[in-house]
Amino acid sequence: MSIRHSNTHFHRTRASAYAAAVFALLVAISVAGLANAADDAPVSTNDNVAPPVQFLNDVVPLLTRLHCNSGGCHGKATGQNGFRLSLLGFEPDFDYAALVSEARGRRLFPADPDQSLLLTKATGVVPHGGGRRLNIDSDDYRVLREWIAAGAPAPRPDDPHLVRLELKPKRGQLQPKSQQQLRVTAHFSDGTNRDVTQQSVYLSNVPEIADVDRGGLITTQPRVGLFAVMVRFGDQLGAYYGAVPRAEASLGNTVGNAAALSNIDRHLLAGWNRLGIEPSPPADDAAFIRRASLDICATLPTADEVTAYLNDTRANKRKRLIDRLLDRPEYATYFALKWADILQNRGRGYSTRKQRPGTTLFSAWIRDSIAANKPYDQFAAEILTATGSQQQNPPAIWYRSVRTQQDYVESVAQAFLGVRIQCAQCHHHPAEFWSQADYYGLAAVFSRVGRKGGFTDAEVPTNETIYLKQEGEVRHPRTGKVLQPRPLGGPDFDLSPYDDPRQAFARWMTAPDNRFFARTMANRLWGHFMGRGIIHPIDDARSTNPPSNPELLDELAREFVKSRYDIKHLIRLITTSSAYGLSSVPNETNKDDLQNFARFYPRRLSAEVLLDGISQVLEVPTQFSGGPGVFPPGTRAIGLPDENVPMNFLDVFGRPARTSACECERSDAPALAQALELVNSTEIQKKLTAKDGTVARLAASKKAPAEIVREIFLSTLARPPSPEEKATAVEFVNSESDRSEAYRSLLWSLLATNEFLLNH
Numbered sequence: 001m002s003i004r005h006s007n008t009h010f011h012r013t014r015a016s017a018y019a020a021a022v023f024a025l026l027v028a029i030s031v032a033g034l035a036n037a038a039d040d041a042p043v044s045t046n047d048n049v050a051p052p053v054q055f056l057n058d059v060v061p062l063l064t065r066l067h068c069n070s071g072g073c074h075g076k077a078t079g080q081n082g083f084r085l086s087l088l089g090f091e092p093d094f095d096y097a098a099l100v101s102e103a104r105g106r107r108l109f110p111a112d113p114d115q116s117l118l119l120t121k122a123t124g125v126v127p128h129g130g131g132r133r134l135n136i137d138s139d140d141y142r143v144l145r146e147w148i149a150a151g152a153p154a155p156r157p158d159d160p161h162l163v164r165l166e167l168k169p170k171r172g173q174l175q176p177k178s179q180q181q182l183r184v185t186a187h188f189s190d191g192t193n194r195d196v197t198q199q200s201v202y203l204s205n206v207p208e209i210a211d212v213d214r215g216g217l218i219t220t221q222p223r224v225g226l227f228a229v230m231v232r233f234g235d236q237l238g239a240y241y242g243a244v245p246r247a248e249a250s251l252g253n254t255v256g257n258a259a260a261l262s263n264i265d266r267h268l269l270a271g272w273n274r275l276g277i278e279p280s281p282p283a284d285d286a287a288f289i290r291r292a293s294l295d296i297c298a299t300l301p302t303a304d305e306v307t308a309y310l311n312d313t314r315a316n317k318r319k320r321l322i323d324r325l326l327d328r329p330e331y332a333t334y335f336a337l338k339w340a341d342i343l344q345n346r347g348r349g350y351s352t353r354k355q356r357p358g359t360t361l362f363s364a365w366i367r368d369s370i371a372a373n374k375p376y377d378q379f380a381a382e383i384l385t386a387t388g389s390q391q392q393n394p395p396a397i398w399y400r401s402v403r404t405q406q407d408y409v410e411s412v413a414q415a416f417l418g419v420r421i422q423c424a425q426c427h428h429h430p431a432e433f434w435s436q437a438d439y440y441g442l443a444a445v446f447s448r449v450g451r452k453g454g455f456t457d458a459e460v461p462t463n464e465t466i467y468l469k470q471e472g473e474v475r476h477p478r479t480g481k482v483l484q485p486r487p488l489g490g491p492d493f494d495l496s497p498y499d500d501p502r503q504a505f506a507r508w509m510t511a512p513d514n515r516f517f518a519r520t521m522a523n524r525l526w527g528h529f530m531g532r533g534i535i536h537p538i539d540d541a542r543s544t545n546p547p548s549n550p551e552l553l554d555e556l557a558r559e560f561v562k563s564r565y566d567i568k569h570l571i572r573l574i575t576t577s578s579a580y581g582l583s584s585v586p587n588e589t590n591k592d593d594l595q596n597f598a599r600f601y602p603r604r605l606s607a608e609v610l611l612d613g614i615s616q617v618l619e620v621p622t623q624f625s626g627g628p629g630v631f632p633p634g635t636r637a638i639g640l641p642d643e644n645v646p647m648n649f650l651d652v653f654g655r656p657a658r659t660s661a662c663e664c665e666r667s668d669a670p671a672l673a674q675a676l677e678l679v680n681s682t683e684i685q686k687k688l689t690a691k692d693g694t695v696a697r698l699a700a701s702k703k704a705p706a707e708i709v710r711e712i713f714l715s716t717l718a719r720p721p722s723p724e725e726k727a728t729a730v731e732f733v734n735s736e737s738d739r740s741e742a743y744r745s746l747l748w749s750l751l752a753t754n755e756f757l758l759n760h
Helices: 003-037 055-065 092-100 117-122 139-149 263-275 285-297 303-311 317-326 329-342 349-371 376-384 394-401 405-416 436-444 501-510 517-530 550-562 567-575 607-618 648-652 672-680 682-688 694-700 705-717 723-735 739-751
Strands: 162-168 171-173 179-181 183-188 193-195 201-204 210-212 217-220 225-233 236-244 449-452 465-468
Touching: 055 092, 055 139, 117 139, 162 225, 162 236, 183 225, 201 210, 210 225, 217 236, 236 263, 263 550, 285 303, 285 317, 285 329, 285 567, 303 705, 317 567, 329 349, 349 394, 376 394, 376 405, 376 501, 376 517, 394 465, 405 436, 517 550, 517 567, 550 567, 607 648, 607 682, 607 694, 607 705, 607 739, 648 672, 648 682, 672 682, 682 739, 694 705, 694 739, 705 723, 705 739, 723 739
Parallel strands: 171 236
Antiparallel strands: 162 183, 179 217, 183 193, 201 225, 210 217, 225 236, 449 465
16 A cells, blocks of 8 residues: 555545544434433434444454464563563453553554554554554454544443354364355343354364364365364354264274174264274284283283283183283282372482482372272372371372472362363463463462471471461452362352361362263373373363263263272273274274274383383393382382482483373373484393393203294284294394394394384
8 A cells, every 4th residue: 555545545534533423422412412301211223333342342352363462472471572461362451451551552543543553563554573464454454443543442341241152053074175164153241142253263173184264264174083173252262063074984894793882882983983984903812912911000911921811712801801900919000100190299309319208108109099999089089188297198298299379270180170270370261261260269279288397408398297277368360359269160169267178179079970070080091091082182171172072981981980980990991892902003994093093093102111011021120229228129110109210211211200290291202312222221231131131041941943932022022923023033043153142132123113112
């Protein structure tokens, strides 16, 4: 636009604004006169006249749509170039003051709205770090200009407020490479509604399946699967749930007799049918015994165990295997490791040795609780409500790492409720309905937790006593209001001054009708055994991150509650399902699927399980350092009490630091350092060359090489070698003059294969 044309435009709009202002003044005088004449006389309105632009319902959503108040721009905590807005507009009063009053009012110029800095920067007339956000002939520009021209009216208490969003459609099944237009209607408190499709913000959770543009047009990709589109307008959220099936859907006979399937498998089968996905065939027995042994006990099956299982012809042998594995002590040890990660049972730097008695006590208490199959509601409640000496009541040790207001809220929400509420500490959650009041109301549950004693120096607690203080309060950081203890979503607990708010919270959390507790544990265990949660990530439940199979998750949660929170019962349901027993080998219909469990998803063994597996195969236990006599010979990595036991191998393969309750701290991503560790690790080399290890035993054996090769494959990969593998391995062994070197090389090569490194 030329300067001349721009000036002409400004003069015309100023004249229009002046005429509109005069007309509005005459109307106001006329209405006032009628009101004085008869207060109860009806006033006619013209429904075709557009309502005046409102800051809360028009301007703030527009700033969100243009990303002005996003976390990467003016919505971040420090603002941008001296201009700060609340994140996503959740504090409109703050935003109004920033726009109208700050910087000597230079951001708005009602006398000539087009010269307002807000508009000239957004249109690129004045240099703007965020680039051009508006076109001068757009509806968005018109809205902002009208608001400024009207004198930038402030939000009023009696202004209608947004009540809800209505999406049409709410869900649907779309073909690959097709489109669907969403329509969004905003409903307000005064009974009015309007189409806000073009003013809303959209975000797809799986853009590689279906993407969405700024106007709410969904475009599906060739990939099959499920997706959700988050829709935001103002402070309200909505979600569209979609499915993209295969163009030609046909199921084979690999699911077996549908009538004999469990409820779990029926829910999965319904999902496969909806998407036209054919599941992989069942895994063979060798793959299943290795998979189940690693998932339940973090232990490889021995050669004798594999042989016996392969020779077992009973129809229920998989169920019998699961029962045996759940009765082994390694089950409790392994799941104690998982819960020690979640509960942040850790030491602290140079004082780890001082704290290790405590981490050992807590780890042992977790292990004993799991071994006794303590009901999960009791397990959780004993931790959250723990009091007394940490030496005498090990669950109280949880309060040693979880110490601050922030720790309480975020650890409890993530560990037991499957909710990531961190964002609500500073502002309304951007992708959920949690507010700051929800965050600090939960913090108030722990406001009376007291501590005394237990410090061996000025910084590191070793044996505190946890007690309930008589007083304690939490204030809303923005309003300063004292908040009462409350669960997520409220209402406040009805407590006397003598009640422990933690007890009330534990009763609310573990109640059978709690919509978070049982579902979170069901999803957590499903994710452990199936490689991915029904809600994924497993601790990020929200309306904009829906479960891939909600009926399945509800079924698991119902069974868990019905069993009175029996963890072993839930594990049996999952591991005896047809889905858990599927092969990891994909077919054409499910090779790209990562949501519907139509095949077993291979995953790398975790750091501790991998180290223990290598130690088992090579028959040389790892000797961990930690002080004289701390870890006796035979201690397994899965049995270590905390993360601060020095071992480079564990760190390289993703051992978590336990600084949060998120299982995402544990990494299974491949890295170059891992390959180098497998090649150069002094720990592995010591095991390969040990005088009393597997290599030395096999080299001294009088067995034929073919028999020894079979034993190596069974103990390493839990299967006999194929004829080709057997012939190649025997030829290699016979070609080497040094049998020790031959068996060492064969074992080392198998330990470095994906078949060993992955649970498949």
